[in-house]
Amino acid sequence: MAIEWQHDAELDVESADKIVYGIKFPWDKPTDLIRMLGVQAATSTTNTRTVTNVNTKKGVLHASGSKSETFVVDSYWLMGDTLQEMLKRAVDEDVEIGIWRIDLNQVKSSGGKRYFRADFAEATPNGVPETEAVNNLLHSNITYNINGSSQPGILCEDELDPKILEMSIKLFNFAHNTDFGGKEDPKPTVWETWQQSHTVDQPSTVAKPNVEGSSSTNSETGKAETTTATTTNGGK
Numbered sequence: 001m002a003i004e005w006q007h008d009a010e011l012d013v014e015s016a017d018k019i020v021y022g023i024k025f026p027w028d029k030p031t032d033l034i035r036m037l038g039v040q041a042a043t044s045t046t047n048t049r050t051v052t053n054v055n056t057k058k059g060v061l062h063a064s065g066s067k068s069e070t071f072v073v074d075s076y077w078l079m080g081d082t083l084q085e086m087l088k089r090a091v092d093e094d095v096e097i098g099i100w101r102i103d104l105n106q107v108k109s110s111g112g113k114r115y116f117r118a119d120f121a122e123a124t125p126n127g128v129p130e131t132e133a134v135n136n137l138l139h140s141n142i143t144y145n146i147n148g149s150s151q152p153g154i155l156c157e158d159e160l161d162p163k164i165l166e167m168s169i170k171l172f173n174f175a176h177n178t179d180f181g182g183k184e185d186p187k188p189t190v191w192e193t194w195q196q197s198h199t200v201d202q203p204s205t206v207a208k209p210n211v212e213g214s215s216s217t218n219s220e221t222g223k224a225e226t227t228t229a230t231t232t233n234g235g236k
Contacts, residue, residue: 018104021073022118022164025086026095033161034100035083038073046070069146071099071123076139087128087142096122099144101165102155114157121150 022034050065077084090097101119108115123144131139157165188196 014103014105018166020102020104021071022100022102023083024098025090026097034155034159034163034164035161037083038075046072052228055162064067067149069121069149071121071140071146071150072141073144073231074139074141076137084128084140087125087140091125094122094124096147097144099123099146100155101150102160105166116155116157117152118155119150119152121146123147212236 001176021037023037024032024034045068047069049067052063052065054061075083075087087097099121101121103117106117121144123146126143126145128140128142131141
């Protein structure tokens with residue numbers, strides 16, 4: 001009797017590459033969008049509960065205590081962005097920031113808009129260290145100490161800065177000719193630099209070699225001259 005196998009199981013795991021982080025500062029307006037903090041966690045989040053061991057004659061009892069939670073995020077600084085300056089201000093003034101851990105693995109649509117699962121927390125950054133490794137990008141590895149516990153919820157794409165979706169997944173969008181350029185000052189070419197210190201001579205007319213029965217123009221008189229070539233045969 002043949003055995004029929006049922007392939008009902010499907011391995012569909014979540015990708016760590018689709019976890020991004022967003023941030024807002026206490027001085028931001030309530031209507032301001034959530035801006036991108038980082039596209040990857042440096043290590044991982046921690047969510048550890050304190051456990052106290054109580055030794056008795058018969059064994060060890062465990063008493064659970066408070067829970068400690070952190071987000072550890074790598075932030076890469078973009079040219080012209082103020083994120084680094086704002087984080088330094090938050091550290092100097094010892095204020096809480098709002099931080100979102102956004103999961104793009106599962107996206108739901110409703111009414112033409114996309115929705116994402118996220119965890120929100122109020123946290124205090126422990127500092128803004130500068131990582132200046134050779135052949136690397138300037139960035140900071142920052143630990144955000146969460147006050148209390150993070151809370152799960154759903155975010156709509158209208159609440160997010162479009163850069164979160166554009167840069168975290170694709171790094172850039174399609175661009176037209178008017179969308180690209182204007183970020184750097186023009187630099188003269190090698191010839192343009194040379195011409196700044198040299199006077200370029202105007203093209204001159206080069207006299208053609210005279211051949212039998214040909215005519216040429218005298219560059220001094222401007223008159224046409226006819227030249228006849230003479231051939232010597234045996235010295236006669």
